[in-house]
Amino acid sequence: MKTKRTIFILINTLRGGGAEKVLIDILRRINFDRYEITLGLVFPSGVHINKIPSQVKLIYLMPENPFFSRLLNKIIFEWPNKIGVDFLTKIFINIRFNETYDLEVAFMEGLSTKYLRYKNNRNKRIAWVHTDLKNNHYTSSLFESVSEESRFYNSYDQIIFVSKESMLEFNEMFGVPKNKQLVQSNLIPRSEILYKSEEFQVSKSKFTIVSVGRLEIQKAFYRLIEVAKFLKNEGYEFEIWLIGEGELEADLKAQVQNLDLTSEVQFLGYKHNPYPYIKAADLYLNTSITEGYPLSVCEAICLGKVVVCTSSPGSREILGDNEFGIITYHESYAIFSSIKQLIDTPELFEEYEVKSLERAKIFDEKKTMREIENILG
Numbered sequence: 481m482k483t484k485r486t487i488f489i490l491i492n493t494l495r496g497g498g499a500e501k502v503l504i505d506i507l508r509r510i511n512f513d514r515y516e517i518t519l520g521l522v523f524p525s526g527v528h529i530n531k532i533p534s535q536v537k538l539i540y541l542m543p544e545n546p547f548f549s550r551l552l553n554k555i556i557f558e559w560p561n562k563i564g565v566d567f568l569t570k571i572f573i574n575i576r577f578n579e580t581y582d583l584e585v586a587f588m589e590g591l592s593t594k595y596l597r598y599k600n601n602r603n604k605r606i607a608w609v610h611t612d613l614k615n616n617h618y619t620s621s622l623f624e625s626v627s628e629e630s631r632f633y634n635s636y637d638q639i640i641f642v643s644k645e646s647m648l649e650f651n652e653m654f655g656v657p658k659n660k661q662l663v664q665s666n667l668i669p670r671s672e673i674l675y676k677s678e679e680f681q682v683s684k685s686k687f688t689i690v691s692v693g694r695l696e697i698q699k700a701f702y703r704l705i706e707v708a709k710f711l712k713n714e715g716y717e718f719e720i721w722l723i724g725e726g727e728l729e730a731d732l733k734a735q736v737q738n739l740d741l742t743s744e745v746q747f748l749g750y751k752h753n754p755y756p757y758i759k760a761a762d763l764y765l766n767t768s769i770t771e772g773y774p775l776s777v778c779e780a781i782c783l784g785k786v787v788v789c790t791s792s793p794g795s796r797e798i799l800g801d802n803e804f805g806i807i808t809y810h811e812s813y814a815i816f817s818s819i820k821q822l823i824d825t826p827e828l829f830e831e832y833e834v835k836s837l838e839r840a841k842i843f844d845e846k847k848t849m850r851e852i853e854n855i856l857g
Contacts, residue, residue, distance in 0.1 A: 484513075484514060484515055484516040485514065485515050485516070485582050485583065485856070485857060486515075486516045486518070486581040486582045486583070487515055487516070487517050487518070487581060487582065487583045487584070487585065487856060488518045488520060488577070488579070488581040488583070488584045488585070489503070489517065489518070489519050489520065489584075489585045489587050490520040490521075490522070490577075490584070490585065490586050490587065490592045490595065490596045491503060491519070491520070491521060491522070491587040491588050491592050492521070492522045492523065492588055492590065492591045492592055493521060493522065493523045493524075493525050493526045494521060494525070494526025494527065494528035494529050494532075495525065495526040495527065495528075495694070496526070496527045496528070496694060496724065496725065496750050497694055498610065498666075498693075498773075498774070498775035498776070499587065499588050499608075499610040500526060500528050501528065501775060502610075502666045502667055502775065503587055504528045504531045504532065505667050505669050506667055506849070506852060507519070507532065507533050507536055508531070508533055509667070509669075509845070509849050510849070510853070511853065512533075512535045514853070515856065516537075517535070517536045517537070518536070518537040518538075518539060518579065518581065519532065519536050519537070519538050519539070520539050520540070520541060520577055521538070521539075521540050521541065522540075522541045522542060522591050522592065522595060523540075523541075523542050523549065524540040524542060524543075524544045524549075527750060527752070539576070539577070540576075541573065541576050541577065541595065555568075556568055556569055556572045557569055561622070566598070569595075569598060570598045573595055573598045573599055574598070574599060574600050577599050580601070580602075580603070581601075581603065582603055582604070582857070583603060583604050583605075583606065583856060583857060584596055584599065584601055584603070584604070584605045584606070585605075585606045585607075585608065585856075586605070586606070586607045586608065586636070587608045588608065588610060589607075589609055589610065589611060589613065589618075589619050590618070590619035590622050591622065593607050593619075593632060593633070593636075594622055594623070594632055597632050597635050597636075604637045604638070604857075605635070605636045605637050605638075606636060606637065606638045606639070606640060606855070607633060607636040607638075607639045607640070608639075608640045608642075609639060609640065609641050609642070609646065609647075609650060609772065610642050610666075610772045610773070611646065611698075611770065611771070611772040612645070612646045612649045612650075612770040612771065612772055612792060612793045612794070613646075613649065613650055613653060613654075614649035614650065614652055614653055615649065615769060615770035615792070616698050616769060616770045617653075618698070626653060626654070629654065630653075630654040630655055630656065633654055633656050634655070634656055634657075636660070637660065638660050638661075638662060638855075639656060639660055639661050639662070640662055640663075640664050640855065641661065641662070641663050641664070641772070642663070642664065642665060642666050642772045642773035642794065643663065643665070643772055643773045643793050643794045643797045644663050644793075644797060645793030645794070645796060645797060646772040646773070646793040646794065647661055647663055648793075649793060662855070664848075664851055664852065664855060665773060665848065666773045666775060666778070666848075667845060667848045667849065667852065668775070668778045668779070668782065668843035668845065668848070669845050670782045670840060670843045670844075670845060671845070673755055673779050673782045673783065674782065674783070676753050676755045676756075677755035677756055677758070677759040677783055678756075679753055679755075679756060680756050681756065681760070682756045682757050682759070682760035683760070684719065684760055684761070686717050686718050686719045687716070687717065687718045687719070687762050687763075687823065688718065688719045688720070688721060688760065688761040688762050688763075689704075689718065689719070689720045689721070689761060689762070689763045689764075689765050689819070690720070690721045690722075690723065690757055690758055690761035690763070690764055690765070690780075690785075691704055691720070691721070691722055691723070691764070691765045691766065691767065691776075692723040692724055692751075692754050692758070692776040692779075693723075693724045693766075693768070693776060694724050694725070694726040695722075695724050695725060695726030695727065695728045695729045695732060696726045696727060696728055697728070697769070698768055698769050698770070699724075699726075699767065699768050699769075700767045700768055700769050700790070700810075701722060701728070701732055701767060702732065702735060703767040703790075703810075703811075703812045703815060704720065704722065704745075704765060704767050705732065705735050705736055705739065705741065705745060706739075706812035706816075707765070707767075707812055707815050707816045707819065708720050708736075708739075708741050708744050708745050709739045709741060710812070710813065710816035711744075711816065711819070711820075712741065712744060714820065716820075716823065718744060719744060719745075719746060720744060720745045720746065720765075721746050721748050721757055721761060722745065722746065722747050722748065723748045723749070723750070723751050723754045723757060724749075724750060725749055725750045729747065732747070733747060754779075755779065755783065758779060758780050758783050758785060759783045759785075761785065762785075762786070763785065763786045763787075763788060763819065763822065764776070764777065764780035764785040764786070764787045764788070765787075765788050765789075765815070765819070766787070766788070766789040766790060766795065767790055767815065768789075768790055768792060769790075769792075769810065770792040770793070771792040771793070771794040771795055772792075772793060772794050773794040773797070773798070774789065774792070774794045774795055774798065777789055777794075777795060777798055777799075777805075778798060778843060780836075781798070781804070781805070781836045781837075781839050781840050781843075782840045782843060784833055784836050784837040784840070785833075785836055786805065786806075786822060786829055786832040786833055786836060787799065787804075787805035787806070787832075787836065788805065788806045788808060788815060788818050788819055788822070789805060789806070789807055789808070790807070790808055790809070790810050790815065791807050791808065791809065791810065795807055798839070799839075803835065804832075804835045804836060804838070804839035805832060805835075805836065805839075806818045806822070806832070
């Protein structure tokens with residue numbers, strides 16, 4: 481019998497973000513006759529934990545008890561990081577993650593990339609980059625400088641990017657040899673999205689805009705609320721469904737209250753299955769500061785939705801030059817103007833519905849899984 485290839489994958493958490501969902505989708509389709517997978521979580525939390533296939537071995541870096549997890553995080557990670565001493569961090573990581581694998585994968589930027597580098601290993605390592613780090617350098621606080629972060633990336637054998645443009649933006653910041661870099665688009669399970677969109681019906685009575693994502697700075701949902709104010713001031717009847725949860729929920733709800741938009745903007749929270757809502761809506765809106773490869777935009781395209789999206793490496797790669805959806809400037813009035821044009825021009829709206837379904841054909845999950853398994857070896 482052929483020996484299975486052992487792979488260790490490290491990710492920060494399994495919260496409701498795009499990279500986390502992509503990983504779960506990959507694990508649910510991977511060939512377990514070929515691979516023996518161990519999944520490591522830095523923090524033992526997230527809405528996707530119960531979706532991990534039973535064949536995957538799950539281990540945690542931090543304890544499951546929230547109090548001890550926070551305390552240990554300060555002692556082993558935060559305080560040493562502040563004074564530039566990392567030997568305690570290295571020792572702890574190698575105690576918790578002490579097995580040897582044929583391949584080790586840091587599936588996210590930041591903590592996963594840093595901590596996996598501390599793990600003793602003589603075999604191949606891969607780092608996955610899911611965002612545009614030039615315009616969303618959220619990992620900067622974890623490293624002393626860009627030069628240090630660059631050294632960590634250089635220690636990896638290969639770096640995977642989810643879009644060509646995010647790779648180009650990365651190269652403007654970090655000096656990593658081109659022969660280590662590869663672009664691999666995210667897995668988009670089109671057939672599953674279509675199937676789940678039929679699980680239940682969602683009713684609406686007005687023109688409806690939907691947006692899905694974590695309520696965090698990068699998603700810039702304050703713009704969505706400002707767009708709602710412009711639409712209301714122009715006399716349009718509409719509703720906005722915001723699906724997701726996060727640390728900015730209270731701030732965003734306060735903004736809605738202050739702008740007198742409580743009848744127009746609905747916070748629906750996290751949804752295990754958002755697809756019936758996306759299907760029922762008329763238009764999908766993405767307002768992010770930047771995206772490596774916007775998963776929710778891809779899902780909306782699979783469902784034939786008209787998409788309005790702020791410009792980013794990922795959105796340009798998916799939508800082209802306004803060919804399959806509308807790409808706008810990072811300004812609320814520009815987003816509003818694009819939506820207004822679509823509402824006021826029904827034939828343009830219908831044209832983009834057709835183009836959206838046409839673009840969905842690029843999402844071939846079997847082909848993508850073959851490519852990902854080729855990367856894993």
